[in-house]
Amino acid sequence: TVKAVSEPAELILRRLMRLLRWRLWIQEKLQPTEWQVTLLWAALAGFLGALASLLFTGLAEGVHDLFVGYSSLGVVTSMKLLPWWGCLLVPALGGACAGAVLLLGQKIAPGQSSTDYMEAIAIGNGHVPIRASLVKSVAALFSIGSGGSIGREGPMVQLAAVLASLVGRWRQFTPPQLRLIVACGAAAGIASAYNAPIAGSFFVAEIILGTIAMESLGPLAVSA
Numbered sequence: 354t355v356k357a358v359s360e361p362a363e364l365i366l367r368r369l370m371r372l373l374r375w376r377l378w379i380q381e382k383l384q385p386t387e388w389q390v391t392l393l394w395a396a397l398a399g400f401l402g403a404l405a406s407l408l409f410t411g412l413a414e415g416v417h418d419l420f421v422g423y424s425s426l427g428v429v430t431s432m433k434l435l436p437w438w439g440c441l442l443v444p445a446l447g448g449a450c451a452g453a454v455l456l457l458g459q460k461i462a463p464g465q466s467s468t469d470y471m472e473a474i475a476i477g478n479g480h481v482p483i484r485a486s487l488v489k490s491v492a493a494l495f496s497i498g499s500g501g502s503i504g505r506e507g508p509m510v511q512l513a514a515v516l517a518s519l520v521g522r523w524r525q526f527t528p529p530q531l532r533l534i535v536a537c538g539a540a541a542g543i544a545s546a547y548n549a550p551i552a553g554s555f556f557v558a559e560i561i562l563g564t565i566a567m568e569s570l571g572p573l574a575v576s577a
Contacts (some may be wrong), residue, residue: 394520395575398513398537401513401516402541405515408512413505420498421443452492454488468485468511471560478531481514483518514539533562533569536569537576540553540556540574541577
């Protein structure tokens with residue numbers, strides 16, 4: 354009877370030991386290193402930057418369709434279809450809306466004048482102001498949608514950098530980590546705007562970060 358009782362207990366003990374060995378093996382193999390974690394956050398920054406670029410492009414086309422129509426034809430072609438007074442009125446209305454947004458932004462985000470992501474990466478702590486960046490991006494939407502030749506690439510990169518900065522501050526990154534994640538967002542924005550991920554990675558690494566070391570170039574490339 355004692356032997357019959359001990360055999361199931363021994364079998365259960367062997368199974369538990371086998372499960373523990375599997376658990377330890379999986380934990381050792383799947384335990385991410387600091388480098389791997391950095392690459393994962395860089396990938397998230399790139400994904401959010403791509404979404405921001407898609408959203409801004411769609412909104413710009415929507416604003417242009419609201420002012421002019423024929424958004425599928427492009428800005429130049431659709432403006433050609435307008436009468437002469439429309440070519441004067443549409444940019445004036447767009448400029449008035451952009452100016453109103455900027456005036457409102459002075460009340461929403463007072464004292465947040467500098468939204469330069471390059472400055473935040475190179476000499477700052479990686480903190481990119483959110484409200485001021487959104488205000489300037491909305492003003493740019495009205496300017497671009499009404500035919501203003503300011504280009505949509507700048508706001509796309511700015512929004513990507515803002516989202517990356519927001520993620521880094523949410524995770525309470527250190528200033529060096531925050532600067533790197535904002536650089537990853539900027540690289541993703543440049544890749545989305547110009548369809549040049551490799552060039553965007555090297556641009557941010559050389560011009561903004563001032564180094565092409567693998568510790569920075571690797572996350573930038575993953576993000577882009």
